[in-house]
Amino acid sequence: MIRLIFLFIIFYSFSSCSNEDNTRSLTFIALGDMPYHEKHFPLYETLIKNINLSNPSLVIHTGDARISNKCKKRDIDRSLNYMNAFAAPVLFTPGDNDWWDCTKHGNLDFIQA
Numbered sequence: 001m002i003r004l005i006f007l008f009i010i011f012y013s014f015s016s017c018s019n020e021d022n023t024r025s026l027t028f029i030a031l032g033d034m035p036y037h038e039k040h041f042p043l044y045e046t047l048i049k050n051i052n053l054s055n056p057s058l059v060i061h062t063g064d065a066r067i068s069n070k071c072k073k074r075d076i077d078r079s080l081n082y083m084n085a086f087a088a089p090v091l092f093t094p095g096d097n098d099w100w101d102c103t104k105h106g107n108l109d110f111i112q113a
Contacts, residue, residue, distance in 0.1 A: 029054070032062030032095065035082075044082065052087040059086045063095025071102035 029051050035044035051059060065079040079098075083090050 026058070027054075027056045028058040028060055029056045029088075030060040030062060033064045035065075036067045045085075048082065048085050052085075056088045059088050059090045061090060061092045063093050064097040065092070065095075066097060068097040068101030 031047075034047075035041055061083065065082070066075055083092060
């Protein structure tokens with residue numbers, strides 16, 4: 001529920017900004033819970049390319065950017081690289097797979113450089 005309120009505030013803030021000529025409207029893409037498995041990486045990369053072609057003002061990723069037991073630095077770096085592949089700014093709200101599950105299962109490899 002807090003995520004929904006937060007996203008509403010962000011959306012309202014962007015939509016209430018005035019543009020002098022009012023020719024550009026706010027467009028955004030919201031997605032989440034992906035990619036989970038390596039077999040999905042090519043599909044996710046295609047999705048990112050298609051999102052970039054649509055030229056949104058903002059991309060909102062609602063979390064769970066990876067499967068919960070993938071807590072190694074390389075897995076987190078892959079998620080970051082995917083976020084950086086979007087042409088538009090990305091608003092990322094972490095899900096439980098992104099922060100809680102790693103510590104819950106004692107997978108703290110992400111802390112090590």
